Amino acid sequence: MIAMHAPDGFLEAPVALATAVIALVFVALALRVSGRELGDRQVPLAGIAAAFIFAAQMFNFPVAAGTTGHLMGGALAAILLGPWVGSLVVTVVVVVQALLFADGGLTALGYNVLNMATVTAFGGWAVFRLMRRFMPRNAAGVMGATAIAALVSVVLSAAAFSVQWLFGASAEVPFDTVFGAMVGVHVLIGVGEAIISALAVGAVLAARPDLVTGASDLDATQLAGGRRVGRRTFVLGGLFVSLVFAAVVSQFAVDNPDGLEKVAIDEGFIDSGRDHALDSSIFSDYATSGVGNETLSLAVAGVSGVLITLLVGLGLISAARQGRDRIAAS
């Protein structure tokens, strides 16, 4: 959808540059850490995993009544390969898609890599680690944590895009409109991502549990133990979590959570004839161009910005701790 594969000129140059710098820092960090952790054995594996994520993005899964969506795979890659290698692998996928397939602009690489690889891998990893604490220590627990992490990672990606839009929009669309539409649509996409990611991790756990980095603390008997989750429980549980999530999100400012089109029509007619400054500078203008609730707009932007940063930071810390444990263990 929209957070994915943004083309050239979608956000203004300062935001493109700033996000590129942040993304580069993360890639450099990931290269350093995985260089120490992996050795050349992992390079062919990482490459083939990248091809897997690329191919997995072509898996169209059914959503409802014959419409389909496809996997983003950031959280899945992080849970299977660890956040460092996972983020590198998705970065490579995004870069190749832009360079060779014209899917996403070359000058948009900064925010595309940040939103699709960094935020989903590290944010998803943080949520996964957090959720693991509340889940039983068995395969079902890992799958449950994967589902929630995958859902949140997609929504985080959309929220990150909305925050960047606030700073560098190419047109003056009110922040709450963009945020509402983006997050609303992506909660739905996230449900699909959650179910597919969890089932995929379950399938790998069944065949080669040693390949799931996120479950490396469990041994074979723990994985086999515990009640198997029935399909109905799983789907109902997933729906419940996503509904709670959607309800919480929609508490923030979402005027019309029924998708972009409805927002477009409503906003287009309701807000006619309001004046504004023609120059498109950052932040203050966008906040004041909101539908009279600039405080709310700013609050939502602030909260989501803090939340994204917090989760990505948590992911980093957790990844660093795991790396240290592994070195200590060896």
Place this chain on the structure above:
Amino acid sequence: MAGGLDGRGVGHLVIHGHSPVHRLAPETKVVSTFAFVICVALTPREQMWAFGVHAAVALSIVALAGLPARVVLARLAVIIPFLTFAALVPFVAGGEEIEVLGIGLSRDGLWGAWNVAAKASIGATASIILSATTSVPEILRALTRLRVPKVLVSIMAFMMRYLDLLVDQLGRMRTSMTARCHDPRWLWQAKPIASSAGALFVRSYERGERVHQAMLSRGFTGTMPDLEEQATPGGDWARAALPPVVALAVLLAAVML
């Protein structure tokens, strides 16, 4: 769908030819493409003529490379979702309204839509020219010479090498599922798809392990040898610099005016 792949794989990206664009050293093409797209992205949206010149430059390179218009247009289809989004912006954007066919549209929103449409289509054309005139091994060699970290280039190389294989495997899995009457329409019917994604991952990973062992037994030391160890011809840099230099001149003129 992952853009432009249309199930036929990366081998079909290059359109064979012997044009001056095909013959340029790949690293000069990569740098030139990035520089050109950056100039286009920085051009102020109000200067419509500037985008005309940028588009003319891109199209003349398409012509020079002898790329069939049909193929370029088909690959441009990747950006259609964003053009749809851009088309919505005039309705949702705030600010001064102008009447178009009796509907009030935001002036700022119209500029925004134009901005994304123009920059996205010219930028995508530039990427398409690059991938249609430069083979994947050439692009990988270019990235190595441009000092992109070796690990990244290697990951990219393995990814490109095995992508077609995996996509084919995916196709076979799909065929066999369809042959067993698998036709899901609702999300809770997605389990077979997810299981095959998991199976695909395990198969890919095990293939990776086998490949690595095979490479080790043939003396792999962690880096791929560069078989064409030669300096970039200086003339290639000069020729490849032409489009970005024109774009830069246009950009400067557009900013000054």
